[in-house]
Amino acid sequence: MIEYRLNGPVSQERQRIRVMAALRECRFPQAILIDGPGGIGKKALAMEIAKALQCTDPNVRPCGKCFGCKMAMDPGATDNWVLPMESKEAHARSADEVSAGSVAKTVQDFKQAYIEEIVKNPYRIDVFGAGAEISVDLVRNMTGSFALKGDRVRVVIIAEADRMNDSAANAFLKTLEEVPPDTYFVLTTSSRESLLQTIRSRCLALHLLPLTDAEVRSETLRVLGDDEDSELSDDVVGLAVGSPGKALYYMNRAAPWCKLAADFVVYSLRNEYSEAFASLAEASLEDAAEANRFLEVLSFLLSDLLRKQAHAPLRLASTTGALDMDAFPRVDASALELALSAVQETMTRIASRRSAPMVCLQSLSIKLFEGFK
Structure with missing residues (x-):
């Protein structure tokens, strides 16, 4: 046989x-x-x-x-x-x-x-x-x-x-x-x-x-063909959610996009919209697919903030751990869940291509945490 x-x-x-x-x-x-x-x-x-x-x-x-x-x-x-x-x-x-x-x-x-x-x-x-x-x-x-x-x-x-x-x-x-x-x-x-x-x-x-985090790391490094472990951060593996393809995609994007997502949250909560718009423009997110990939990172961060409140393990430990939410005591689990819904709605709008991605992102920064600022 x-x-x-x-x-x-x-x-x-x-x-x-x-x-x-x-x-x-x-x-x-x-x-x-x-x-x-x-x-x-x-x-x-x-x-x-x-x-x-x-x-x-x-x-x-x-x-x-x-x-x-x-x-x-x-x-x-x-x-x-x-x-x-x-x-x-x-x-x-x-x-x-x-x-x-x-x-x-x-x-x-x-x-x-x-x-x-x-x-x-x-x-x-x-x-x-x-x-x-x-x-x-x-x-x-x-x-x-x-x-x-x-x-x-x-x-x-x-x-x-x-x-x-x-x-x-x-x-x-x-x-x-x-x-x-x-x-x-x-x-x-x-x-x-x-x-x-x-x-x-x-x-x-x-x-x-999906693969385990350990498999994601090993498969990603195998595809790369050399030791790139220093660039494959825990946040990259966290964003991958069992996908070596996503790990490879986020390797050079995770650091700037995680920072952009954290700044996006803070700027929105402080009503600092001009700063939010400037950071978005600098990130060059005019492409619909790129804009939605960034919003995936923002969704991860918001989900992690929910996990943090529940004392659960974090997927973006470095980024979420560095974000001080104590300055915004009104942001509870309900606020984060509504923010997540707003992000998902924005992703749908961008995917439909009825509105320019940058317009959708700017609108999101204004309405994110609406009523909890």
């Missing part, structure tokens, strides 16, 4: 055991949906599964050495992936449409660049732009490549499948209704409910758990 060994963090071992059992017993489904918070390793597991399915070693899979394993990890094998892309990238010409000697980037060139980034760092949470989506053309290109499969096993990883637009989702659903032989789909998503229910019902559901 072939033995299967999928690598990954201990916290997700139960899910890997489930997959390995299905592989070993030859009952692996033709479509699997891996969901969980961003940056916890869904794409990493998807690549491990792709190697295991395509591996030809007669004893242990994936071996990492055979042609199938190498194809699964080859960024040049762009037909093995469906990725969210910006409109101009998705509508670039195909390689077979470009004349000899042309330096114009093709859709395969764009895809290969994304795949290279994912292979290098499968935890990364900002590899795709906010406007990137999976269009119907990308799905049709995938199905059109099936004729070139030959006799080998084909595994297609659909990264961030929740970014399929309606036309793409319906086109993919038709493919799921009649999957070609020896073809497997591995979908990843951080927003399972955003997928069509009819797609979800045709996939084996696999929910990945």
Whole structure:
């Protein structure tokens, strides 16, 4: 019997055991949906599964050495992936449409660049732009490549499948209704409910758990490739909440954003709005995604202040411990809970893109702790 060994963090071992059992017993489904918070390793597991399915070693899979394993990890094998892309990238010409000697980037060139980034760092949470989506053309290109499969096993990883637009989702659903032989789909998503229910019902559901703080630290340093422990502060690990991808994202942002969040709270409580506006302008938070990432940090700080009042362990021990709230005795648990609600409402407004992020942040600084100042 072939033995299967999928690598990954201990916290997700139960899910890997489930997959390995299905592989070993030859009952692996033709479509699997891996969901969980961003940056916890869904794409990493998807690549491990792709190697295991395509591996030809007669004893242990994936071996990492055979042609199938190498194809699964080859960024040049762009037909093995469906990725969210910006409109101009998705509508670039195909390689077979470009004349000899042309330096114009093709859709395969764009895809290969994304795949290279994912292979290098499968935890990364900002590899795709906010406007990137999976269009119907990308799905049709995938199905059109099936004729070139030959006799080998084909595994297609659909990264961030929740970014399929309606036309793409319906086109993919038709493919799921009649999957070609020896073809497997591995979908990843951080927003399972955003997928069509009819797609979800045709996939084996696999929910990945966040990592422990110790695993976040070790996996982050492993991805970095050298000893960056001095930069991986406790506050960064706290912000990560089990996600190495978030730890990597916050490594260079945590210190300035934690300070900005603490100042934001104090300026709001003191009605020092001009100072708050100036600090926000200096932070350059005009991008909606960046603004909401900062508001995540502010939410963490407010939640930590609630934990501090309850004498519970803190996630942002350094930042929260340095913030003296004794000067604001009216700020009780109710005030903090209302402030958290105001932050969440602002994040929704920014995500809707109906208002400029800076306008939303300035408005929040005025109404934060309203009635408790």
